[in-house]
Amino acid sequence: MVTIADIAKIAGVSKSTVSRYLNGGSISDATRKKIERVIDANSYSPNKFAQSLKAKKTNIIGTIVPRLDSYATSQTLIGIDEQLRELDCQLVISNSSQDLNREIENIYSLAKQKVAGIILLATEITDGHLEAFRQAQIPVILVGQQHDQLHSIIHKDYESGYELGKYVLQKGHRNIAYLGVTEKDIAVGIKRKEGFKKAVEGQPDTLVHYFETSFNIKGAMERVPEIIEEYQPSIIVCATDNIALGALKAAYMKGLRVPEDLSLTGFGGYDITEITYPGITTAKFYYKEAGRMAAKDITKLVNGEELGKISFTKYEIIERESVDNLL
Incomplete structure (x- = not known):
């Protein structure tokens, strides 16, 4: 596996120069082109998660889920992941196992990892959640629940x-x-x-x-x-x-x-x-659609765009064989 040190050695520059290039820092055009040629020749792909820990702004979105063994959760996560990939963002998932204290801990943990925003598949919003969001100071989207202090995507x-x-x-x-x-x-x-x-x-x-x-x-x-x-x-x-x-x-x-x-x-x-x-x-x-909406909305908030407090997903009644007609 090619590392930053390898790229620096081949390009004849320091590791810090390569790091500045990867994080969008200021380097000369000649040095930039030299590093790009080496990266292309060696098919180097930077560790975006490690990058983000050093950067002031990341492309990583944290998503907290109450449980992993849930159809609604898995479909929502698929939608989030698909949309974030299209937006060139990465997804980090934290599972709370239906433990509200653990859920709040996950908020603080993701904030320390310098995620750009958090999507919470919420079941209940407590004062502890609100305090964690206040301290994290990063954009938050709720999916599945509504709160007047937070942006929400809710099912009807x-x-x-x-x-x-x-x-x-x-x-x-x-x-x-x-x-x-x-x-x-x-x-x-x-x-x-x-x-x-x-x-x-x-x-x-x-x-x-x-x-x-x-x-x-x-x-x-x-x-x-x-x-x-x-x-x-x-x-x-x-x-x-x-x-x-x-x-x-x-x-x-x-x-x-x-x-x-x-x-x-x-x-x-x-x-x-x-x-x-x-x-x-x-x-x-339509859980997958809700996930896509959440991914789009959290990136809008990260970029400082205006966003309404509430978005709704669609639903429909699917009639099958489990209901008898008594009339």
């Missing part, structure tokens, strides 16, 4: 919840269970539920029971049987596709047919919901 959680609620009513369901998550997550735990509530409020002869579970499939599998036994809903509206997958498994373990005995819906539009049998009706979010 309320609107999709409302539209899915209307869809469920149009299918004739009046005994409904809504299986959500903690309200600490504003987007998934509150906004989706509020949209759904608005859609069904005032509907005659309609009974809706609201429950909470974890984000994972296993949690839903454990929660759903008691809901079925106690309330016998005709449909369970699940706040995420993972919850819907857990509900689907739980229904089959109880010997129920979907959708004949129990209907199900989700949110997210995960690829697997299309290949399960039956396919799961869901509110599909």
Whole structure:
């Protein structure tokens, strides 16, 4: 592997001169051309991360994710990475493993690495987050959550919840269970539920029971049987596709047919919901598009461009076989 020292020796200049060239510093035209010829001849590619630690301005964007084993996270990261590559920027990923303290530590850590900006796939914004961002003094974009002090890219959680609620009513369901998550997550735990509530409020002869579970499939599998036994809903509206997958498994373990005995819906539009049998009706979010938007917006902020506080991604209701028509 060719190093800066090798380039300097071949070009007949000092290492500091090569370093100044790589960081955009001031050197003579003759020296610049000499270094460029040596770099081209040896196919030298500088370590941009190491470069950035010495530079005043970097092309590295830090992205903090709550978990890596998530369809939404992976799709968003793909979008971020693809767009940053097109913008000649690099991506550094920090995983918090759903630990808010670790998430805040990651903010400080990325700031010390002199990243140009931070994209946070947020679940909850605390005072600790805000203080970390204040001390970091670098641009920040939230994805998935909204905060009035930060730039945000959010999915239309309320609107999709409302539209899915209307869809469920149009299918004739009046005994409904809504299986959500903690309200600490504003987007998934509150906004989706509020949209759904608005859609069904005032509907005659309609009974809706609201429950909470974890984000994972296993949690839903454990929660759903008691809901079925106690309330016998005709449909369970699940706040995420993972919850819907857990509900689907739980229904089959109880010997129920979907959708004949129990209907199900989700949110997210995960690829697997299309290949399960039956396919799961869901509110599909475009996570990769959100990632691309985040990458574009963070580079705008880094470059000092004006940017609105909130950007929205699109969604659509994908109708599959998991909802029975009772009318």
